Amino acid sequence: xxxxxxxxxxxxxxxKKLTQVPRGKVTTYAxxxxxxxxxxxxxxxxxALNKNPHPVAVPCHRxxxxxxxxxxxxxxxxxxxxxxxxxxxxxxxxRILDFSKVxxxx
DNA sequence: GCTCTGACGATTT
DNA sequence: GAAATCGCCAGAG
Numbered sequence: 001x002x003x004x005x006x007x008x009x010x011x012x013x014x015x016k017k018l019t020q021v022p023r024g025k026v027t028t029y030a031x032x033x034x035x036x037x038x039x040x041x042x043x044x045x046x047x048a049l050n051k052n053p054h055p056v057a058v059p060c061h062r063x064x065x066x067x068x069x070x071x072x073x074x075x076x077x078x079x080x081x082x083x084x085x086x087x088x089x090x091x092x093x094x095r096i097l098d099f100s101k102v103x104x105x106x
Numbered sequence: 107g108c109t110c111t112g113a114c115g116a117t118t119t
Numbered sequence: 120g121a122a123a124t125c126g127c128c129a130g131a132g
Contacts, residue, residue: 043114
């Protein structure tokens with residue numbers, strides 16, 4: 001079966017990189033953009049995740065903003081917080097406490 | 107090729 | 120520390 005996704009090369013690359021993030025860890029849009037070779041394209045990365053073709057295969061909930069705030073989530077920010085806390089990430093007031101400790105670097 | 111939009115980033119007030 | 124501002128890049132029409 002062909003996976004006829006309408007995703008572009010950039011989007012596919014972003015999603016692929018995101019799958020490298022282990023459970024219990026999080027990354028930022030900027031780091032992810034850097035990983036795909038497009039430093040500064042944090043916005044474009046967010047756009048790619050927004051399409052979110054596979055909310056399970058791609059841990060979109062592990063992507064947060066560079067300042068430690070969660071950012072957003074296609075299924076709802078509340079859902080994102082719930083999943084993160086369930087994976088061992090401490091989230092308080094829409095913000096990650098031990099941000100630098102759970103931050104995954106490529 | 108231009109314009110608008112958006113799960114962003116960093117700086118300044 | 121929160122809000123406002125400018126700059127950034129990729130996709131869609």
